[in-house]
Amino acid sequence: MAALTKPKNLQDVAAPGRDGVGASPLRPDGILKVKGDFAYSSDLWHEDMLWGMALRSPHARARILSVDVSAALAQPGVYAVLTHEDIPGSKFYGLEIRDQPVLAIDEVRFHGEPIVIVAADHPETARRAIAKIVVEYDVLPSIGPVEALDPERYGYVHAPADYKAHAFGNIVHSQHIHHGDGDSAEVRALADVIVRGEYEVGMQDQAFLGPESGLAVPAEDGGIDLYIATQWLHVDRQQMCPVLGLPPEKVRLTLAGVGGAFGGREDISMQVHACLLAQHTGKPVKIVYNREESFFGHVHRHPATMVFEHGATRDGRLVFVKAEIVLDGGAYASTSPAVVGNAASLGIGPYVIPHAAVDATAVYTNNPPCGAMRGFGAVQMCFGYETQMDRLAAELGLDPVELRRMNAMEQGSVLPTGQVVDAPAPVAELLRRVKEMPLPEVENWRTADGPDVRELPGGLSNTTHGEGVVRGIGYAVGIKNVGFSEGFDDYSTARVRLEVIGGAPVALVHTAMAEVGQGGITVHAQIVRTELGVDQVTMAPADTRVGSAGSTSASRQTYMTGGAVKQAAEAVRAVVLARGRDRYGWAPAFAAGLRLAGGKALTAAGEVVADLVDLLGDEPVDETTEFRHRPTEAFDKVTGQGFGHVQYTFCAHRAVVDVDVELGLVKVIELAAAQDVGKAINPLAVVGQIHGGSTQGLGLAVMEEIIVRDGKVRNPSFTDYLIPTILDTPPMPVDVLELADAHAPYGLRGAGEAPTLSSTPAIVAAIRAATGLPLNRVPVRPEHLTGT
Amino acid sequence: MEFLRPATWEEALAVKAQHPSAVPIAGGTDVMVDLNFDRHRPDALLDLNRIHELHTWQIADDDTVRLGASVPYSKIIDALPDRLPGLALGARTVGSPQIRNRGSVGGNLGGASPAGDAHPPLLASGATVEAASVRGTRLIPIDDFYLGVKRNALEPDELIRAIHIPSATGPQQFAKVGTRNAMVIAVCSFAVALHPRARDVRTGIGSAAPTPRRASEAEAFIRAELDDTGLWTSAGELPLSTAKRFGELVARAAAPIDDVRGSAAYRRHALAVMARRTLLWTWNDHRATGRAAA
The missing domain is CATH 3.90.1170.50 (Aldehyde oxidase/xanthine dehydrogenase, a/b hammerhead)
Known part of the structure; x- marks a missing residue:
């Protein structure tokens, strides 16, 4: 036993941690994927x-x-x-x-x-x-979302007494939220202005490439x-x-x-x-x-029909919101109940509104089954409530950003579910930031050699040399929950092993987390490097030999499996430091106050007290832990009240578009975003998530839709289901805020979904600004812009 | 499925005569899609990739470009934009760079899809298709080439050897509507070419009728208008009202359908706008060239 031998290399200064939390090491799969070498x-x-x-x-x-x-x-x-x-x-x-x-x-x-x-x-x-x-x-004859609500006449997708549908006809799940006095006559009387709008969101596909x-x-x-x-x-x-x-x-x-997932x-x-x-x-x-x-x-994003009424005072204070939402769940339930819960609870947006009555329902139909897709019920609603905010601003003669900021929620605000937001909610600040970013150049397509068609609507299709092109600017902000909600026992398991291999400390991380391209394994290595002060971190293949990591969805994996890896690494560190009590006779309190960095154990003051290799000795440390976020509770079936979501995340967008108003073609010139991520574990990956989410929202705004007629899918190909190409993808300046959420590991906030919400309504608002058209449906098609 | 790989053009014709049902394949950007999606299972493929001459082009004494059937779009863009500006503009809108490196005008003609991007410029240029078989060679005017949806004038034993396209003597334009800014199939497309020496204007409409077609009435209108007003001589400004009328007549020449890519009404509308704009672009270019020459 090596106890009480004098620690060596005490004169060494611990090397600064490389590629730990807050750094941006590159993901191991990135170059392989770009070169076509990744094994799918x-x-x-x-x-x-x-x-x-x-x-x-x-x-x-x-x-x-x-x-x-x-x-x-x-x-x-x-x-x-x-x-x-x-x-x-x-x-x-x-x-x-x-x-x-x-x-x-x-x-x-x-x-x-x-x-x-x-x-x-x-x-x-x-x-x-x-x-x-x-x-x-x-x-x-197939049953669509309209027929589904009248089963006596049109029939049942699932025979009565089958499955869950028996009690509710064709209704998969409903959620009502009653906040304040709802939309009672007394409440309505308080509003000087009421704006009503009907909106529709088409069926978007995840369109993952693998x-x-x-x-x-x-x-x-x-x-x-x-x-x-x-x-x-x-x-x-x-x-x-x-x-x-x-x-x-x-x-x-x-x-x-x-090869990508996005819920699909x-x-x-x-x-x-x-x-x-x-x-x-x-x-x-x-x-x-x-x-x-x-x-x-695979399942698709729920198409939605939404009816909103927003009431406000003349000076722009929101009084009430009434929303009725029908989501087309398709033939089977999939995640429709949870999508309904999100749509209802997040349905009025990131605003403080004293009274609200929200009804969300998913129906069984003979359309393709719909379920999880990035944004999960919050995307559809954001298009609805943000369009309403613009219309309300127009009605009141207010600047649309100012109207939003006046009503923006903040830390301490009460949501319509009764939940108090107990972490930073910088909604007004995000709006301020996107608004203050410098605007892109006007008529950027003009060059000395004539128009550069790549910068114009239509691109290389050469449809305009500037004729009919009108610029528009639009704003939007959204709110998305992170992690599993409504009382679900949401946990993740991680195993971390630390041992000496070839004279160096090496960590192994084993989880069942699905790396679907989000960069989770890169983040896990960063966390272990930070917590254990090692350079070398090996990833075991994700499999079922270790406990569940939960799904790679709901913007939850950095929070949940990242949290589990952190927790397991802390457990490993505690065991390692406890060995110093035997080896070096450290007092328990002294050992507990040490940290690991650069392959050394250090005091809080930075004094090196042991080499990690010596501390570890020949015996590996191997710890497996389960990490849970704080519990949530189900929404009350009647009132929708309850502590339903564990964390909220916010993103704001400003879209600048050029529209060829004669041909109805759109070029998004710039899509600026500001998002609070609590703590950017890997800043490069965070910006990547915001770019990706924003682009997926752009797709929904102007092109992506599975077209279904009488239950038949009409465009099951990448010839006719269009997703944005690089020429459709504009410069996307991103402003990342890091306001820590004290409840989350490192204060982080799930980042993957929020940018998918507000990008769509911001772009459509910009197209409205350019055309003056109401545009109550996405994706916006050339036919909508040209009245054909 | 048989895979036939002739080494020479003569061998290819012999093989095609023996296997009239063999589907010719060059870049494979169209044929392979049909195969992969199981839309078409030919009993034989006739691979033309070993026949070098199909990848080349020659300029005849009368300045006609004899474009080998397999010359990829990327070559047309890089090497022939001055002689074939309309076709080069169309080629730029074909698929992605990878597709443009493989796809060719011969394939567009063989497939004869109304959405093919090469068709409108070929119609506007007055191209001729050189078709050959063991029986001999014939030159098919482009106006007679398209017979129906994905049907062309080739006999079962014929192969497309080359396309004869007169070098441009005036400005040419091509515009296409798709619902994204690149790599998109045409919702509808339009090409126009001015032929100042012949005092002629030719057009081509894509993806808005069972076949690619010319807008004959619009052509007759603009020919007469330019003659009557002496604009060919004066090189004066083309009145906007004339361009608008031209656009309306182009739209009228189309016979579009409603489908997932767009409504018939939108296609007509877009054709009118594109025809008006492209006519003005070509005319203004023509005037500028005239002034520069003067």
């Missing part, structure tokens, strides 16, 4: 593997009269053709309500619903087998190993085990390379199909969707 889940390969494929419904609503798979089964190279009858366990799954059949049973409820799955020795063989399956349908894919490998113990691109390994498993009839320890998931991988897609086929054939099965199938293979 679609690149997985196994000897002797089979290819899985699904037959999907061409109809939105139909009874299945018969399914004949005999010709498919007879085809050489086909190993399995499965229908719901072949499922060993439960035939249903779902994130919140288990209402979705793994394979359709007797009826289909949306265009693209899987009915049969096939495994074959080659994707082409599988495709041909699929083509040989004969399904007889009795096609029924399609759904994974590889299921049957194991000798009768279990399955699944390599998968997902957002939440443990909840995938939780949904799959009952279907496969296997206990959790026999269903082991490992994260494969994920929160529900399972091909996971359970691949496992069923692997289970049935005893062979590894790979499934990769192509782009078209991907549009059918």
Whole structure:
């Protein structure tokens, strides 16, 4: 035992921590992705593997009269053709309500619903087998969001007594919020001005670039190993085990390379199909969707219809808000209940309003299922309430930013749910900052050699050389919750191990966090470097051998798994420092006051008292902890009151656009943002998140929509579902505030979603300013701007 | 599926005669999309990439560009913007840089999609398609080439060898509406070319009818208007009202449909605006060139 030997290298000054919290080390996957070298889940390969494929419904609503798979089964190279009858366990799954059949049973409820799955020795063989399956349908008229509200006349998406829908007709979930005196006659009488507006948000898609894919490998113990691109390994498993009839320890998931998620991988897609086929054939099965199938293979953002009434005094004080929101949940519940909770509780925006009555409802329809997407119910509402704020400002003759600042919430404000905001809420300050940023040059497209069409609406399509181009400026601000809400037991697990390898201290971090491109693993390494004073941090693959990390969604992973890694690292540090009591005879209080930095143990004053390698010795320290944020509570079903959200996050945008008012084409010239992130753990990554979120909001503003007619998806391709290119993406100056939230690790605030909210209404406000049109629907299409 | 790889043009014609159903493939930017999405499963592909001459172009004595069918759009943009300004403008709007490095005018013509970006400038330029088979070579005027949605005048045993495009003798323009600022399929498009020597104006409409087509009535109108007012001689200012009328006639020449990319009404409206603007751009360029020459 090395106890009481004199610590060596005492004269060394501890090297300053490199790439710790607050630095911007580069992410390890970045260059690989740019060069095309990153291994995605679609690149997985196994000897002797089979290819899985699904037959999907061409109809939105139909009874299945018969399914004949005999010709498919007879085809050489086909190993399995499965229908719901072949499922060993439960035939249903779902994130919140288990209402979705793994394979359709007797009826289909949306265009693209899987009915049969096939495994074959080659994707082409599988495709041909699929083509040989004969399904007889009795096609029924599809139920849309309007018909859904009158089931007596139009019918039920799910038969009464089925699932959860039995008590509520076609309603998946509703939430009412009653604040103050709601919108009573007395309240209305207090308002000098009432502005009413109806708004619509189209169906946006996550449009992640890496399609759904994974590889299921049957194991000798009768279990399955699944390599998968997902957002939440443990909840995938939780949904799959009952279907496969296997206990959790026999269903082991490992994260494969994920090509983006944005909510679209929160529900399972091909996971359970691949496992069923692997289970049935005893062979590894790979499934990769192509782009078209991907549009059918995941949930989308809920389309919304919203009716708002805002009442205010003549001098611009908000008196009341009434909002009625219907969200199209599509054929299955997915996360609709939680989306409703967000829409209702965040539905009036980041404003102090004494009276509010909000009703949000999600309905079952025969449209594609909708669920999680970046912004999660708050995006739709932000378009509604921010448009209302502009209209109110116009009505009152006030500057729209000034009206917002007058009514902005701040720390200590009471939300309509009764929750008191107990962390910084710099809404007015964010607005002030975006407004005061210098404006971009006017007519920036003029050059000595004539117009530069790349800087004009239409770009290289050469539709204007300046004719019809009008500039507009618009502002918006939004509020988003962070983490899981409404009483959900939200936790994350992290394991941190510290040991000496090759004479140097090396840390290992093991979590089940899905790295979907958010930069979480980079942040984990930064946290460990800061907490343990080491340079080398190794990341174990994310898998189900460690406890759940929760989903990579709700802007929560830096807070939650980052918090868990911090907590585990602190536990490791405590054990390491306790060893100094044995080795060097440190008093407990002395040991507890030390910190680790640059591979040394230091006093608070910075005096080096031990080398970390010596302190550690030969025995690794290995700690696993669960981290929880403070508990929340469910919203009261009748009044919507309750401490429902753990943290709020705010972003403000100023959009500058040039509109070709004759052709209805838009060029966003600049999209400036200001956001409070509490603490930027990795400032570069934070700006990246704000740029990405803002751009996704830009897409919703002017181009991104899945067009559904009578339940049929009309544009399942990147030819017709357009996402912004670099020419559509403007310069995006970002002002990052760091006002610490005392409840959160390092004071940080989830950053990923807030910029997606306000970007859309800011851009549409700018287009309104340029055109004078009301524009109550997004995405804004050229037809809306030209009256055609 | 058979994959046929002739080494020479003569061999290609022989193969095509033997396998009339073989689908020619060069850059693959169109054919492969159909294959990957299972829209089309030809029994054979005829790979033209080994035939070097298809990637080249020549200038004839009369200044006509004989453009090999496989010359990629990026080459047209880089090497031929002065001779073929309209086509170069159209080429700039094709897909992404990667697509422009592979895609070619031969493919656009072979596919004959009404949305192809090369068609309107070819119509406006008065191009001719050089089609060949073991039976011989024929020159198909572009006006006779497009027969229907994705149908062209080629016989089953014919291949496109080259496109003959007169070098520009006056300004040419191309404009296209898409709902984003790059890498977008045409909602509708329009090309106009002034032919001062012939005192002619030609047009091309894309993505607003079952086939690419000219706006004949608009052409006749502007020809007459320029003649009657002596504008070709005076190089005077073109009245805005004339350009507007031209735009209206172009819109009238279209037969657009409502689809996910845009409404028929919008397409007509946009064509009128683009035709008015591009006519004015070309005319103003023409006047400026005339003044510079004088």
